[in-house]
Amino acid sequence: MVAPFQRHGTHSQAPAHSTAARVGHVAAVQATAARYDLDRLRSRFGGRLITAADCDYDQARSVWNGAIDAYPAVIARCAGPGDVATAVRFAE
Numbered sequence: 001m002v003a004p005f006q007r008h009g010t011h012s013q014a015p016a017h018s019t020a021a022r023v024g025h026v027a028a029v030q031a032t033a034a035r036y037d038l039d040r041l042r043s044r045f046g047g048r049l050i051t052a053a054d055c056d057y058d059q060a061r062s063v064w065n066g067a068i069d070a071y072p073a074v075i076a077r078c079a080g081p082g083d084v085a086t087a088v089r090f091a092e
Contacts, residue, residue, distance in 0.1 A: 047079035
């Protein structure tokens, strides 16, 4: 039998990163995204693709768990099942 997930106490937010560290992360993310054919993906994608170059990237990459501070190369806001399939194929 699997026990349900239980939350114990409160989890603190991840420590704030310095501006230099954030710039380094953004540069690495942009370099990663540049290696892929984002224009081709955009032409096949009906939803919205968000990269580090977009002004709302930080808001889009944040998740409810403050301990996770990931910098994905592309965030896919899918408009339907076809977009999900396209995003998964691109990620593979």
